Amino acid sequence: MLTLDRVSKVYRVGTFGTQPLNAVRDVSLTVPPGVVVSLIGESGSGKSTIGRMVLRLTPVTSGAIAFDGRDVAGLSGHRARKGYYRHVQGVFQDPFSSFNPIFPVDRVFDMLRGAYFPGLSDTEWRASVRRGTERVGLDPGQVLGRYPHQLSGGQLQRLLIARALTLDIRLLVADEIISMLDASTRIDVLNLLGDLRAEGLGILFVTHDLALGTYVSDTTVILRRGAVAEMGPTRQVYASPRHPYTRGLLASVPRMHRTWADADAELDSAAGPCPVHSGPGTAGPVEVGPDHFVGCFSDDACPE
Numbered sequence: 001m002l003t004l005d006r007v008s009k010v011y012r013v014g015t016f017g018t019q020p021l022n023a024v025r026d027v028s029l030t031v032p033p034g035v036v037v038s039l040i041g042e043s044g045s046g047k048s049t050i051g052r053m054v055l056r057l058t059p060v061t062s063g064a065i066a067f068d069g070r071d072v073a074g075l076s077g078h079r080a081r082k083g084y085y086r087h088v089q090g091v092f093q094d095p096f097s098s099f100n101p102i103f104p105v106d107r108v109f110d111m112l113r114g115a116y117f118p119g120l121s122d123t124e125w126r127a128s129v130r131r132g133t134e135r136v137g138l139d140p141g142q143v144l145g146r147y148p149h150q151l152s153g154g155q156l157q158r159l160l161i162a163r164a165l166t167l168d169i170r171l172l173v174a175d176e177i178i179s180m181l182d183a184s185t186r187i188d189v190l191n192l193l194g195d196l197r198a199e200g201l202g203i204l205f206v207t208h209d210l211a212l213g214t215y216v217s218d219t220t221v222i223l224r225r226g227a228v229a230e231m232g233p234t235r236q237v238y239a240s241p242r243h244p245y246t247r248g249l250l251a252s253v254p255r256m257h258r259t260w261a262d263a264d265a266e267l268d269s270a271a272g273p274c275p276v277h278s279g280p281g282t283a284g285p286v287e288v289g290p291d292h293f294v295g296c297f298s299d300d301a302c303p304e
Ligand SMILES: Nc1ncnc2c1ncn2[C@@H]1O[C@H](COP(=O)(O)OP(=O)(O)OP(=O)(O)O)[C@@H](O)[C@H]1O
Pocket: 011, 012, 013, 021, 023, 041, 042, 043, 044, 045, 046, 047, 048, 049, 050, 208
């Protein structure tokens, strides 16, 4: 369904944009239907940039993103782009920022109506909104018609997912969608994602939280400085991590006062020549087990 093929993103920063910032480096992955792929990494590792490129909110510098085999960057014309967003939607960290405080929450649904459902009568449209709301476990009578400040962050986040479900979505980019929620609401939203996955939705789940990654995902992608450090079936990656960075991260999870930076620093001091790129001409992560890949051990691209 969704494939990224050696996707890179270089931002231009500094005075007059003269400095290149390699935010994403040669990332390849797939999100099939009914599969949750977690993108996990510390702040600044490029997770959101990948989500934004998939949603076409920022252009790809090199490589290709395809949905059902069609190049996403090359979608030209309003109709093609509208068709894409019918199937691919994003939900982001701060639900409050997606709602206008002076309008009832229903307005986020109404914004879709003109673009996607111009032929529906008022009654049909209201029924569709109610169905979407119920599908995410909310009681329409309790939430519709209310103002954003009258609802919890978890209810607003569910409404945004319901809004996406009003369309015929097949891929959801969920970018840190539970970071702002309390522990019990988090589990509700995670379980909701699990239910949607069972219905065939593919999910690109962006998080900096390793524990959330294990709970929700089928495939785990560990990003380090914009590149894939390790990628594979979640159980495999967590049970038998092969990259020293992943090992360091997992070892640090139950220990307080250790951070992503600690794992990074340990790796920097331990890493010698990168074994992944020891062979001439080797490029990109190397397969170390079934669907299990390990990326470069050093900071920048290895000498090939
Ligand atoms: N529009 C932009 N212009 C310039 N640099 C950017 C832009 N957006 C992101 N960056 C930089 O790209 C790198 C990756 O950022 P990104 O937001 O993708 O990381 P992230 O892993 O999602 O981090 P976080 O968890 O903090 O959101 C960072 O160094 C960031 O400062």
